Amino acid sequence: MSWKKVKFKDLYEEDSKNGIYKSSKFHGYGTKIVNMGELFSYGFIGNQEMRRIVVSDKERQAFGLKEGDLLFARRSLVESGAGKCSIVRNLSEPSVFESSLIRVRLNEKICNPLFYYYWFRSHSGKEQISSLVNGVNVKGIKSSSLKEIDVVLPDMSTQNTISNFLILFDNLIENNQKQIKLLEEAAQRIYKEWFVDLRFPGHENTEIENGMPNTWKTIQAMELCKITIGKTPPRSESYWFTDKGGIPWVSISDMNDAVFLFNTKEQLTGEAIKRNSVKVVPRGTILLSFKLTVGRVAIAEKKMATNEAIAHFYVDDTIREYLFCYLSNFNFDVLGSTSSISKAINSKIVKSMPIVLPDNETLTKFHDKVKSLFLKIENCQKNIYMLSEARDRLLPKLMSGEIEV
Template identity: 30%
Template sequence: MEVRIGDSIECNPTVKLVKGNEYPLIDIDKITVGRKLVTNKDTIVYEKQSGCKFQNGDTLMARITPCLENGKMAMASIPDKGIGSTELFVFRGKKGITDNDFVYYFLKQSYIRNLAANSMTGASGRQRADLKFIKKIKFDLPTLPIQQKIASTLSAYDRLIENNTRRIRLLEQMAENLYKEWFVRFRFPEHEKVEMINGLPKGWKRTKLIKNIKTSSGGTPSRNKGEYYKNGTIPWIKTGELQDCILINTEECITEDAVNNSSAKLFPKGTLLMAMYGVNVGKLGISEIEATCNQACCVFTPKQIDYKYYLFHYLKSIREYLLSISFGAAQQNLSQELIKSIRVLFPDEKTNISFVKEVEPLFKEISIIQQQNQLLTRQRDLLLPRLMSGKLEVKS
């Protein structure tokens, strides 16, 4: 049966929030491309401020470029109701007509995203999709039992991805616990044999970061030149992708011409990065690929000793301090000069080498699991259009 999106799916449905009550907050940067579910770590008191309103099970889809084209979309996984970015559309299944999970997978299709992207209006680089246009998109709607079967098949992949993600969180916690044991409680191997001088192990030094680490940043190729991004093969990292994680791929890639005609620079595999601007200020990432980045990323390069694993945890542990020294009224900023002047407690080389031997296998295991998730995501996304088009039949 051919229907329009607006007739079969609720678009930006009304959700009533109570002034003064606290609700889950989900911003667009919390949505991870390829992950079905998004949940909140933050909450906000509702004071009738602007923002999309949604409930558990609703699909949240980015409406701004390039987030829409990149597939920033997820199902809200919250106790009840929530509030989010103004840059999100909200979609929900219509009772008796469309299944919530089916709505999510239907909207994930690249051809739907491409149609929505074609409706964009506004200034270059800040264009937004037109919901009225999206509502008019026609498609063949299967029966409700078939919808549920399609959603169930695809959800099996997403459950595996979620299980793997939980394994990653456990490995991350193991690495963090080891860091605290060694460098907060000073219970590193053979610590009882080490002389303490002024409260620090002998050979450890508290000094400015610039003493042991070089810093730099990248650049953004002109968004007015689509050829810099079309068919790009060089990974390009943005601050939204820095989520205290390992990076095995990027949302966008750029071309060699883009690198040659911008401030973007290639840096090697194993590089540590930190967000300097915006809502992600202070967030970190270790790139497992040779890549470039935008100008809002600070790139850390070792001068002699590679402290990346130690520095990853150290900078994460002092994030509140980093936020307190950041500046800017509209958004928080950390300049490279500020970062260079941060005083860091650096362990001696022997202890750092021992720490690397302990935590590097954990980070490698995380990378392997992330690659498994990447494969599962690819298989799911190959299956998606075949199920939706009916080329691969499912039985109710």
């Protein structure tokens, strides 16, 4: 099937717009603002927790978002991130967007924004975006170039049919994500009851010394388990990286809202692992981000490698759930020596960070109590992985007109 092609700007309701910049004195409260972090972490942006800034009514009107707006990354440290597209969906309150993003508002009388969100995720869309990317150290696209790309224009019925079909996968993914959130909250409630409020089994007969049961102890992380750090092969040597058939390579954006990690945006070749001495961690390893975005925690579902901003904790089964919850609740600010926590944390500090270690009996009981919750979380994330794979296999064929719904 051959679809008509038009310039992207022909679908615009109004001119595209770069986001707002506000100095730090305006940050911390006010209106939600979509940053690069949200764009790289989510396809659908709307009801997530975000940073906030103070804006005037005029700024809120000029830089405000509405349902169906497309957001593109103006710049990125990696080429694959430049031009990345997300869509505003289920907006929970008035929000604006930052200066590193481009807002495109389409004319919904002639096109379905959701269709074009999916189109930009397809090979055809990514190819068009890739042709716009420029820059050396920081890769980027310009709104003046974005509006000139060629896009397909099926009739509205076809756009709606394809969008409605693909959104079924994403709705199922969202349902599984909601289940994961409830299950993780349940596990965290038990953790806090036992290890924060100290209402663990047998607490009535346990002596407390200096705010902690006398059978517990505080040790350094490296005394608890082996800890290693990831590595990034030279970005200028792109042959180290691959889209498929390699070792999953975790960056911090892969860890967003994930308890178990099944897949990653990028992979490393076997030769990259060998020649660059990149650590490959086994299934069950706990991963902790400690640079830039500090404190994201996830569990490797398979053999994986990571970048240098992520530490690896090699733990056995009985302590895995406890350490996951402990690290998820840890106040990393106490480890920093400056006001900028992202600059203060390093691998040496991570390895020597304090770990409160309960006695073996309590740890075993906690493992037995929450393991079914973690197993259900793992199954939900496996569903998400399979649904994402199925959607992404169909996406290029639907967007090229090769198959019809």
